[in-house]
Amino acid sequence: MKIAKLAFGLICLAILASNIVTMSRWSEARGVYDDICYLRQAHLFQRFGIGGLNTNALLDYDRYFEGKMKKIAFPEWGDPIRWPCHNPMPNGKIVIQYPPGTGFLLALFPEGHQVVPLYLAASLIVCGLALLGIFMARTPPSIAGAGVFGALAMYLMINPAKASYSVAPTMAVCAIAGFLTALWLTRDRRGVLLAALIGLVLGASVNFRLPNALLVAGYCIFLGILFLRSRTSATFVQGLGFAAAVLVGIAPTLIAQAVNAGSPLATTYGSADVVAPAFDFAVLGQYLRDMQFVLIVLAIALTVCLLLIGRGSVRQVALVVAGNLAVNLVFFLSHPIFTPYYVVPIAMLSLWSVLFAWLMQPEDAYEPAALRREPTSLEAIPR
Template identity: 85%
Template sequence: MKIAKFAFGLICLAILASNIVTMSRWSEARGVYDDICYLRQAHLFQRLGIGGLNTNAALDYDHYFEGKLKEIAFAEWQDPIRWPCHNPMPSGKIVMQYPPGTGFLLALFPEGHQVVPLYVAASLIVCGLALSGIAMARTLPSVFGAGLFGALAIYLMINPAKASYSVAPTMALCAVAGFLTALWLTRDKRSALLIALIGVLLGASVNFRLPNALLAAGYFIYLGIAFLKVRTPSAFVQGLGLGLGVLVGMAPTLVAQAVNAGSPLATTYGSADVVAPAFDFAVFGHYLRDMQFVLIVLAIGSAAWLLRVGEGRVRQVAIVVAGNLIVNLVFFLSHPIFTPYYIVPIAMLSLWSVSFAWLMKPAQAQQAAALRREPASLGVPSR
């Protein structure tokens, strides 16, 4: 089994190294509108500090964004109303539509060399958790499962994560949240601080993509039903901790919306970007032909499998994952827009949660067995 762990560890590290080599060749001027908009947000943070939350086009008095538009041969670079990723607000300001998280992370690195370090850092987090899963495995099948999933998760940091700069940090965050979810639900005593931390992470994901708010849906459903069943102070505190954590995590987006759109609850997206639900079989067909469909099948299959074979606290993870999958899939599959990364966050959060829940089960079983043997070793007859 040690040989298998070593082999899968090397495979994960080899994929990581290959990814880093590939990332090092990426250009920050590949002609994608989203890219230069995220870079503009990063430039604002580097130039204005916390004032970078204000994305008013009037702040481009150093002509940074105009220069980026010229680089990609954007014809209407002089007219802010025509700028990509920007929308006019009722106040008259023209602001960026995206939440500030991705731009903030890019701003941590030197201008001109921001994207590659961001992706490398996110990949290192994912690889670290993948290696942790392999190390935690206590049976040969679990080693193979953890190894194969870890290799897949690291590979996905190239494709489809490259589709948008917001995907890389979201993937890393989902990996950490998945681990903490399994830790929270498989413990004998569930910590309110731990679920609050999970809430902070899930709320922070909203700073990368607004639809990431749905990643917390399954947790709220689970804790809401649990409180209605038992009506205990501890159950209420768990739900309160999650809610406060989510609010704290997404606070930067709420502040940015207040600054740019006039209210924390007002969106900076234009009417053309807000699409009403409507099942579209053409869009569904796109998902069937995309890597996301494989991830959807894996997420649903793993949750169903854990519901069937999981016991006790481990099974609770599958219940949270199942509720989360239902809400997110209904939302995304009912919206007539296809993007190569829309369903990736919920799929990866689900897979990480199920994977770590199963890997934590053997350790608990061993501890229980040790406790049963302990009385006998002390000369006390066991029951």
């Protein structure tokens, strides 16, 4: 088994090395509107510090964004009302529509060399957790499962993660949250600190993409049902700690919305981006032909398997994942817009959670049912 672990570990590291070589050739001037807007947010943070939360077009008096627009031959570069991914607000400001998290992370690196370090850092986190999963595996099937999934997760850091700068940090957050979820729910004693840490991590992911707020849905449903069934102070405190931590994680986006749109609950997105739910068979067909469909089918299948054969508290991980999948799929599949990465976050969070729950099962869970020895009545009495 050590040889198998070593082999899968080397495969993950080889894919990481290949990704690094590929990323090193990327250009930050590929002409994608979203890229330039994220880089403008980063530029504002580097110029004004925390004041960079204010993305008003009037702050472009150093002509940074205008210069970017000229480089891609944008015809209306001098008219902020026509700038891509900027929207006019009722307070008169013209602001970036995206939450501030991706721009903040880009701002941590020197201008002109920001994208590659961001993707490299996210890839190292994903690779580290993939190697941890392989190391934790204790049987040939679990080693193979952890190894194949680790290789897949590393591959996805190029495609579809390259489609948007916000996807790379989201992928890293999903890997971390999946590990923490399994660690939290497979413990006999569940402390509020671990629940709060998961809430903080998932809340922080909203600063990269607003739809990441849906990633907490399954946790909220699980904690709500748990409290209604037990009615204990411990479950109430867990739920309260989780919710408070989510709110703390989201705080930068709420502050940015207050600064830019005039209210923490006011969106900086335009009316064209806020669409009513509607099932569109053309959009559904695009999902069916995309890699996202494979990931969702895999997440559903493994969640069902964990529900059927998982032991003890491991099944509770599957319940959280099932609730999360249901809410997110209803939202995105009824959202009449398709992109190559919309359902990737929920798919990866689900797969990481299920993988680590499987690996954290008690050692005797891997034994065939016929070989398991149930405790006698005397052995079952707690000491």
